[in-house]
Every structure is written in structure tokens, then in C-alpha cells.
Amino acid sequence: MTRGLANHLGRAVLWEDGAGLDVERASGGSFGPGPMEVLAQWDAFREWVAGASGAGDPISARELGPAVPEPRKVFAIGLNFGPLGPALVAADSVADPGDLAISCDVAGERMQESRTSQLVFGVPELVSRLSRYCPLEPGYVIFTGTPGGVGSVREPRRYLRAGEEIVTVIEGLGALRNRCVEPPAGDASSR
Numbered sequence: 001m002t003r004g005l006a007n008h009l010g011r012a013v014l015w016e017d018g019a020g021l022d023v024e025r026a027s028g029g030s031f032g033p034g035p036m037e038v039l040a041q042w043d044a045f046r047e048w049v050a051g052a053s054g055a056g057d058p059i060s061a062r063e064l065g066p067a068v069p070e071p072r073k074v075f076a077i078g079l080n081f082g083p084l085g086p087a088l089v090a091a092d093s094v095a096d097p098g099d100l101a102i103s104c105d106v107a108g109e110r111m112q113e114s115r116t117s118q119l120v121f122g123v124p125e126l127v128s129r130l131s132r133y134c135p136l137e138p139g140y141v142i143f144t145g146t147p148g149g150v151g152s153v154r155e156p157r158r159y160l161r162a163g164e165e166i167v168t169v170i171e172g173l174g175a176l177r178n179r180c181v182e183p184p185a186g187d188a189s190s191r
Contacts, residue, residue, distance in 0.1 A: 004087025005038060005045075007065040012038045014049060015064065015087045019056035026052060039138040046090055084141065084176075094172045098122055101171040102147060107164040114147035116170075 005023075006015035012035045013020030024033045027048055031038050038045050064087070091097060097116065104112040116122075121129065126142055136142075151158035160166070162182040169175045 004089045005035060006087040007035045008059055008063060010034060010065070013056065013059065013064075014052060015059065016056070018058060018060065020059040020064075021052065021056035042138050046092075049090070087174075089173050100173070101169075103169050104147075104149070105167045105169075106151075106158075106160065111151065111158070112147045112149035118147070119144055 004015055006013050006020060008015075008020050008022075011033050012023040012031065014023055014026070015021075023031050023038055023045075030048065031041060031045060094100065099115055099117040102112070102114050102116065103110060119126075123142075123144075126144065127136060130136060130142060151160070160180045162180050164180045166178045166180065167175055
């Protein structure tokens with residue numbers, strides 16, 4: 001697993017292999033307690049991480065909150081759903097972010113598979129274009145769309161069912177696992 005910045009109960013932790021090192025305490029107070037404070041000092045944080053050592057406290061990925069708990073803005077067009085986490089990964093920990101394998105399995109069946117090199121616009125171009133319209137700050141997330149294979153346009157159509165596990169993998173970054181659950185009784189928005 002790659003080391004990454006994560007949020008544990010509102011505190012920034014350096015999370016790796018099921019353990020979290022509290023950033024504020026381990027750095028002797030060089031960084032504030034929250035992930036947003038760490039992101040505001042990203043270059044200094046990356047330097048500190050390179051030499052950081054010490055055992056973290058055991059933390060399950062399920063205990064981690066969003067890596068950035070208080071985004072100042074959300075810029076979204078047509079976005080209803082966006083699972084993230086459990087950690088942020090430094091850009092220099094990935095060999096070539098412009099050509100990473102991406103896949104999504106549902107209940108063990110490969111539904112989507114592509115590479116970041118297949119994006120219509122590469123990440124630098126996306127950042128350049130978006131920053132013309134709104135300021136982009138550390139911690140902001142740009143959703144780029146999805147590879148072919150979305151269930152609603154498959155033949156036959158394929159929708160998620162309660163109990164199924166969705167596993168999304170990006171080469172070098174790790175896997176995000178989500179289990180589908182039944183909607184609460186009377187919740188018409190999920191139908």
C-alpha cells in the first residue's frame with residue numbers, strides 16, 4: 001500500500017497498511033491537526049513525509065473520513081455520487097499518472113476497463129481549462145467521467161443490487177471497495 005494523507009476523526013493522519021500516524025503530533029506541531037491545514041502546506045508536508053517514521057495507531061479504512069473534510073467549494077455539473085478515499089496519494093509516488101490502468105468490477109465481473117491515457121483531455125489540460133473559470137486549490141477533486149461499460153447503457157442493462165461489492169482499481173493508487181445496500185424504506189430517490 002502507498003502512504004497517503006487521510007482524515008481520522010477530523011485529524012490528518014499519514015495512513016499506511018491499516019495504521020495512521022497523527023501528523024500534528026508526529027511533526028512536533030509543524031502542521032495543524034486537520035487535513036486542510038496540511039494541504040495548505042503541501043510542499044513542506046511532502047518533504048516531512050519523506051523522512052517521517054514511527055508506528056501509527058491501528059486504524060481501519062472504515063474509520064477514515066473524506067481526506068478533505070471541509071472543502072470550501074464544490075464545482076459540479078450533474079454530479080450526484082462520488083466515493084473517494086480512503087487516502088490521498090502524492091503525485092510523485094506514481095510513475096506515469098498519464099497512463100494508469102483503471103478498472104471497475106461489480107460482484108466479481110469486470111464492467112469497465114481503460115487507461116488514463118484514454119481520457120479525452122489529459123489531467124494538465126483539464127486543470128488548465130477549469131482554472132480559467134474558477135480557482136483550483138489543494139484538495140479540490142476533478143471528476144473526469146467514466147470509461148465505457150456503464151450498466152444503464154449496456155445490453156442487457158445491468159443495475160447494482162444490494163449485497164454486491166464494487167471494486168474500483170487505479171494502477172499504483174490502490175482499490176476502493178463499496179458494498180451496495182438496500183435503500184431505506186420509503187426512499188423514492190434511489191429508484
